Amino acid sequence: MRRLHSRTDEALAFADAVESGLKPVERSFTYISRTGRRGLGIDPSGAARLTVQNGKLGGYVLLSRDRHELYVHTPDMAVGEASRVLEAGRAQISLGGPRRAATSGVLHPDAAVTGDGWHNVGESDELEQLAAEPGPLLERLTDGTGPECALRAVNVTEVLSESVCAASEGTRAVSRCRGVELHATAADTDGAVGASLSRCAATLDRVDAVGLGRELALTVRALAPPAADFDGPEVCFTPSAAAQLLRAVVASLLLNPMVDCPPLGLALVDDGRAEDGPAAHGFDCEGTPTGAMELVTRRGTQRGIATRLTSVAGTDGAPVDRLTGHARWDPVRNLPLPAATNVRLEPADRLADPWAGERCVVADVRSLGVEEHRSSGKLAFRLLAVRAVDGVPAHAYTPMVVEGEAAAFLAAITGVGETVSYYPGPFAVGGADLVMDLSRLRSKSEA
Numbered sequence: 001m002r003r004l005h006s007r008t009d010e011a012l013a014f015a016d017a018v019e020s021g022l023k024p025v026e027r028s029f030t031y032i033s034r035t036g037r038r039g040l041g042i043d044p045s046g047a048a049r050l051t052v053q054n055g056k057l058g059g060y061v062l063l064s065r066d067r068h069e070l071y072v073h074t075p076d077m078a079v080g081e082a083s084r085v086l087e088a089g090r091a092q093i094s095l096g097g098p099r100r101a102a103t104s105g106v107l108h109p110d111a112a113v114t115g116d117g118w119h120n121v122g123e124s125d126e127l128e129q130l131a132a133e134p135g136p137l138l139e140r141l142t143d144g145t146g147p148e149c150a151l152r153a154v155n156v157t158e159v160l161s162e163s164v165c166a167a168s169e170g171t172r173a174v175s176r177c178r179g180v181e182l183h184a185t186a187a188d189t190d191g192a193v194g195a196s197l198s199r200c201a202a203t204l205d206r207v208d209a210v211g212l213g214r215e216l217a218l219t220v221r222a223l224a225p226p227a228a229d230f231d232g233p234e235v236c237f238t239p240s241a242a243a244q245l246l247r248a249v250v251a252s253l254l255l256n257p258m259v260d261c262p263p264l265g266l267a268l269v270d271d272g273r274a275e276d277g278p279a280a281h282g283f284d285c286e287g288t289p290t291g292a293m294e295l296v297t298r299r300g301t302q303r304g305i306a307t308r309l310t311s312v313a314g315t316d317g318a319p320v321d322r323l324t325g326h327a328r329w330d331p332v333r334n335l336p337l338p339a340a341t342n343v344r345l346e347p348a349d350r351l352a353d354p355w356a357g358e359r360c361v362v363a364d365v366r367s368l369g370v371e372e373h374r375s376s377g378k379l380a381f382r383l384l385a386v387r388a389v390d391g392v393p394a395h396a397y398t399p400m401v402v403e404g405e406a407a408a409f410l411a412a413i414t415g416v417g418e419t420v421s422y423y424p425g426p427f428a429v430g431g432a433d434l435v436m437d438l439s440r441l442r443s444k445s446e447a
Contacts, residue, residue: 001128002052004036004160008117008174010079011057015166017082018061022168025065031285031329032059032077033163040127042134042154050131059163059285060329063089063096070096073334100308105322108291111273111282117174118282120275126180126204127158137182137209144213145186146392149220152185152194156204159278165287175282180204181424186216188224195219197240199421200428201276208420214391215240215363221393222363222386230385230397233439234414235360239431241383243423244365245409248379250343250427252406253295253302256377258315261300261407266347266416268296270305270340272325277342278424283325285336290325295343296410310338328427344430347416354417354433355391368401377405403442412440 011032018028036055042048057077063070063086072089074081130137134154141151159179166172179202187194197216201207215238237245250268272290274280283289286308296302297316304314307327311320328339364384380403387394404412417433 001050001131002038004038004052004054004158006160006162006176007034007036007054007057008162008164008176011077011162011164012166012172012174013079014057014077014082015164015172017079018086019166019168021083021086027064028168029062029064029287030059030166031163031287032057033161033285033329034058036160037157038127039155039157040131042138042156044138044151046134046138048131048134058331061085061089063093064099065093067099068093068096069099071335073331075331106288107293107322107324108289111289111291113173113175113282113289117176118273119176119178120273120280121178121202124158124178124203127156130156130204140209141184141213144210144215145217146213148189149186149217150189152187154185155183157181157183161278161281163281163283163285165283165285167287171287173283173287177278177280178202179276179278180207181278182207182209182212184212184216186213186220188220193220193223195223198423199239200278200424201421206276211239211420218361218386218388218393219363222361222384222396224396226398227395228387228397230360230387230400232360233437235362235383235385235436235438236354237362237365237434237436239420239433240423241362241365242434243421243429243431245381246343246345247423247425247427247429248367248381249406249409250295250340250429252377252379254312254338254340256406257304257313258296258300258302258405258407261296261302261315262411263300264296264298264410266345266410266413267294267298268343268410269293269346270295270326270343272341274342274344274422274428274430277422277428279341279422279428281341284327285329286323286327288323288325288327290341293324295340298348300407300411305338307336307338309336312338340427342422342428342430344419344422345413345416345432345434351415351417351433351435354415354435355388357390359388360385360397361388361393379404379406379409400438402438408441412436412438
């Protein structure tokens with residue numbers, strides 16, 4: 001089978017070509033990244049097909065001269081393009097902004113990437129083994145879905161994300177992150193309602209396929225026509241639904257930092273090097289080392305994050321004067337922007353068994369009016385839920401709408417289970433079983 005091979009040597013060669021073409025008065029910083037994917041599609045009969053996408057090398061070159069610096073976006077890098085990139089930068093350098101003073105103030109000074117670089121795990125041959133014997137994986141998924149839900153398709157994707165940064169002064173680093181995404185599609189026995197869900201991890205054996213199957217069954221039933229209203233205060237969230245909620249909450253915090261939040265029974269952790277995180281990397285797009293930090297503490301205070309150009313203020317009163325490793329290259333804005341990396345909830349005590357007994361389980365979370373609420377930090381969600389007994393779905397509830405600020409949603413969480421998967425996106429979000437008290441939020445059932 002075809003494999004994904006590292007392309008960091010090509011990226012470093014491009015950086016060398018840029019540096020060799022500099023004039024004595026010029027300085028450069030090059031950031032290059034790429035994501036390659038190798039996917040194995042499996043149908044319920046066990047037949048498999050392989051696809052490979054090597055991914056393009058892309059990023060930027062920051063050209064500095066005198067008191068100006070300019071970002072040159074390079075979406076498809078090749079060694080022979082280095083001179084063209086430099087000429088494009090020189091033609092526009094007078095339009096660049098003032099050069100930022102170099103700083104050694106970083107949040108994780110002991111996490112600098114040296115030697116062979118940073119990587120989360122080594123190379124694996126799991127896809128080859130799965131292609132030869134897909135039966136056990138299909139059986140575990142089927143055990144989770146149960147007899148009233150049928151698998152339609154299964155895809156397992158190996159993902160290799162690499163990044164390189166190189167400064168003309170001599171500093172350079174390499175980061176590699178390997179991971180696996182298990183994606184499954186299922187439908188009810190009539191084929192009228194279907195759903196697709198996925199889970200990610202560093203290796204396939206770290207993915208709970210039975211748990212994914214159970215989530216699929218709950219989601220399929222939640223998407224069916226409702227049979228009753230839910231009028232209780234406490235609901236559970238599946239890991240996928242919890243991640244949907246948490247992504248919107250964190251995105252709001254990056255735009256509208258919390259002003260007033262009570263003490264919480266949990267902390268919101270942002271970990272740039274989370275082993276199972278799809279966005280795991282040893283440094284951000286500015287070359288700043290990454291690491292773990294509490295974005296929101298148990299005291300209910302939000303800590304600030306900072307890049308060379310921008311910072312998001314916190315509420316703990318501490319100055320944001322250290323680079324925190326949260327810069328993400330935005331090709332549309334053509335500059336690095338602050339962003340989260342791999343976020344998860346860390347409670348004081350983990351949930352033991354959130355599925356015991358009769359429960360209202362939220363299986364899908366839809367944002368409502370987010371664009372309208374951004375200026376005030378208000379959030380609104382439509383929750384699709386199902387009645388479940390010991391984790392087995394019974395019938396769908398009428399959709400519910402909940403509203404509040406990000407702090408209110410964090411305060412309403414009364415229990416958190418183990419993080420079972422990080423879900424990729426603009427930043428990766430850890431999903432875990434959640435218990436939430438809706439009486440702490442404004443909520444209503446949709447007619």
